[in-house]
Amino acid sequence: MTSLTMHYGRTLACASLLLAACGKTPPAPPAAPTTAATTAATTAATAPIEIKVVVVTMFEIGQDSGDVAGEFQLWHERQKLTQRLPFAHHHDLYLNPDTGVLGMVTGMGSVNSATAVMALGLDPRFDLSHAYWLVAGIAGFDPADASLGSAAWAEYLVDADLAHEIDPREMPKDWPTGYFARGTKGPYAQPHPASQGEVFQLNGALANWAFELTRNMTLADSEALQKRRALYQGYPNAQKPPFVLKGDNLAGMTYWHGKLLNDWANEWTRYWTDGKGEFVSSAMEDTGSFQSLVYLSPTGKVDQNRMMVLRTASNYSMQPPGVSAADSLLGEHGEEGYSGLTASVEAAYQVGSKVVDEIVTHWDRYRDRLP
Known part of the structure; x- marks a missing residue:
């Protein structure tokens, strides 16, 4: 002074x-x-940050770096998401200011994912109007469709929670399940009611583009994966080395497992997609995440047509032949955890980052028009 x-x-x-x-x-x-x-200088300090890709993960194990990797850690380390931004939700946000890639961890379950995505979409610090959204998470996979460590791009997201239910011990004897759509009088009644959150269709052209970009990738394999998939005799896709495919996601807050519920998941997905969808992955969050984008999209803050869902197989959604559903489920929660956790986390990054890098590298091409 x-x-x-x-x-x-x-x-x-x-x-x-x-x-x-x-x-x-x-x-x-x-x-x-x-x-x-x-x-x-004042304008630059207050102008929102243009985001090119939001990577949406659901959980992390321990720390964000240096220990056992959950869904977020590899993105944090390899995409150099070094700028920490406080976020009044489950987990702070991390940004690479040079590439415009933003990483988030929503927390598990559709309530967490929906509120986190909504909060981010309304956050004035960011310009998300041209951003692509990549959900990159692990899931249980139907052994009829794919093997551990495989990666599936979804076009349809089906909700497993919005329904009527009667305990099977009390349901009519001629019913195949006690679970049926709201507004109907029994399982799989046709025509099904108009969706009120039971099913969402992503941008099919974008899903196909991402699939074509990654379909020939070689994914990591291991002796542990080979040993586990060898148990699934009679399921040829479950016994293949990990691969990239297209397949749809069933999202429910209950972690279910077993052949009977796996059969129901396939039928429920066919029912709500009019036979166009194929159940492959079982997770919890994706309908919630996309519902928030649907609500936000008319404001221009986000574009719901820019969301992609990539799920990778950490475990099978049913038991192998000769094993009970209970033993199979509880075995996946033993000391070793999910048999395909490491491979599925790696596949989510390996496949997802190919799409992210393509968008960032050619931002002049993808900013104003979809692939």
Whole structure:
């Protein structure tokens, strides 16, 4: 502070006391001069950050780096998401300011995913109007369709929670299940009611583009995966090395497992997609995430047509032949955890990052028009 400024401050203080004693308002100090450079700096500081891709993960194990990797860790480390941004939700956001890739961890379940995506979509710090959204998470896979460590791009998201239910011990004897659509009088009644959140269709052209970009990738294999998939005799796709496919997602808050429920998942998906969808992956969050984008899209803050869902197989959604559903489920939660966890986390990054890198590298091509 200069001596002149100090002198002005003391003079103003004395004058203010005298004026106050006389019941008058003291004059305001002179305003700081405004320059073009000051205005530009202020605008730059308050302008929202343009985001090119939001990577949506659901959970992390322990720390974000340096230990057992959950869904977020590989993105955090390899995409250099080094700028931490506070976020009043399950987990802070991380940004690579050079690439415009933003990573989030929503928390598990559709309630967490829906509220986190909605909060991000409304966050004034970011310009998400041209952003692509990539859900990259692990899931249980139908052994009829794929093997552990495989990666599936979805076009349809089906909700497993919105329904009527009667306990099977009390349901009519000629019913195949006690679970049936709201507004109907029995399982799989045709025509099914108009969807009120039971099914969503993603941008099929974008899903196909992502699949074609990654379909020939070689995914990591291991002796542990080979040993596990060898148990699934009679399921040829379950015994293949990991591969990339297209397949749809059933999202429910209950972690279910077993052949009977796997059969139901296939039928429920066919029912709500009019036979166009194929159940492949079972998870919890994706209908919630997409529902938030559907609500936000009319505001122009986001574009729901830019969401992609990639799920990778950490486990099978049913038991192998000769094993009970209970033993199979509980075995997946033993000391070793999911038999395909490491492979599925790696596949989610390996396949997903190919799409992310393509978008970022050719942003001039993809910013204003979809692939």
